[in-house]
Amino acid sequence: MSDRYAVIGRPINHTKSPLIHGLFAQACGQTLVYDAIEGEPEGFESQVLQFHREGGLGMNITAPFKLRAFELADRRSERAQLARAANALKFEDGSLYAENFDGIGLLRDIEENLDEPLRDRRVLLLGAGGAVRGALLPFLQAGPSELVIANRDMAKAVALRNEVDHPRLRISRYEELHEQTFDIVVNATSASLSGELPPLPDSVFESTRLAYELAYGKGLTPFLGQAQAKGVKRLADGVGMLIEQAAEAFAWWRGVRPSTQAVIEQLTIPLR
Ligand code: ATR
Numbered sequence: 001m002s003d004r005y006a007v008i009g010r011p012i013n014h015t016k017s018p019l020i021h022g023l024f025a026q027a028c029g030q031t032l033v034y035d036a037i038e039g040e041p042e043g044f045e046s047q048v049l050q051f052h053r054e055g056g057l058g059m060n061i062t063a064p065f066k067l068r069a070f071e072l073a074d075r076r077s078e079r080a081q082l083a084r085a086a087n088a089l090k091f092e093d094g095s096l097y098a099e100n101f102d103g104i105g106l107l108r109d110i111e112e113n114l115d116e117p118l119r120d121r122r123v124l125l126l127g128a129g130g131a132v133r134g135a136l137l138p139f140l141q142a143g144p145s146e147l148v149i150a151n152r153d154m155a156k157a158v159a160l161r162n163e164v165d166h167p168r169l170r171i172s173r174y175e176e177l178h179e180q181t182f183d184i185v186v187n188a189t190s191a192s193l194s195g196e197l198p199p200l201p202d203s204v205f206e207s208t209r210l211a212y213e214l215a216y217g218k219g220l221t222p223f224l225g226q227a228q229a230k231g232v233k234r235l236a237d238g239v240g241m242l243i244e245q246a247a248e249a250f251a252w253w254r255g256v257r258p259s260t261q262a263v264i265e266q267l268t269i270p271l272r
Helices: 019-030 044-053 066-072 078-083 103-114 132-141 154-163 220-230 239-254 261-267
Strands: 003-009 032-038 055-062 088-092 095-099 124-126 145-149 170-174 182-187 209-212 235-236
Touching: 003 044, 019 032, 019 239, 019 261, 032 124, 044 055, 044 066, 055 066, 055 239, 066 078, 066 095, 078 095, 078 132, 095 124, 103 132, 103 182, 103 209, 103 239, 103 261, 124 132, 132 145, 132 154, 145 154, 154 170, 209 220, 220 235, 239 261
Parallel strands: 003 032, 003 055, 124 145, 124 182, 145 170, 182 209, 209 235
Antiparallel strands: 055 088, 088 095
């Protein structure tokens, strides 16, 4: 019988994870089955445990279950703990392990695929929810000269700063960003999902090399449109992050890290 994996979320019908993991398995010469499971609001935990009982070896977790997956696990990585969320689970030696590869996936996409290392750069991260929590440790480890987190609700940003006290980390209100410029600006808010624009002053884009939108498949979102109008040359959405986090999970489960380039080329849709 083939090794079994799955992604669980709600809704799950648009997921690209089975396609991505299928391509990875093919490229690595591995045989596995990777399904998509529609999660039940009442029965998510039983579904995960049932999948394990049926022989499943690992799962990817997507919205809205990342926190519940984290809580269900017996053991959690440091980055999953900071994110308070799991995007990958592994069943091993009778234990359920939680990981979070979203942040490292984002970092790899920016540094390796888009060739914009964070070292000594001024980086602006918009938002203070789960996505930013996941990105925080990998971003700080990459050595930016400054990492600024801007959020509307300052209490959330303050809570985050209190958890991660780092000399290069600063929090800010949007209105305080006037007259500051950033090399890399990442929109990790959920604003684009509803076609909204974070209240970001145009001036932040004056010397920006890369504007990155975490949402993917949404085309030129209001945030990317604003960056483009201010002359930012490099615009990206989160499809590369999706593929890179999948590669990290694949490596964690299978012990082999697949090459991501061909899959990125296949799944990238030009931003218009
Ligand atoms: P996720 O897990 O995707 O990060 P989340 O935890 O619900 O989702 O967090 C959503 C983030 O998007 C929050 O930082 C939220 O800002 P507030 O905390 O100030 O509410 C941010 N967000 C959502 N809509 C926004 C908008 N229109 N402008 C700016 N920020 C927005």
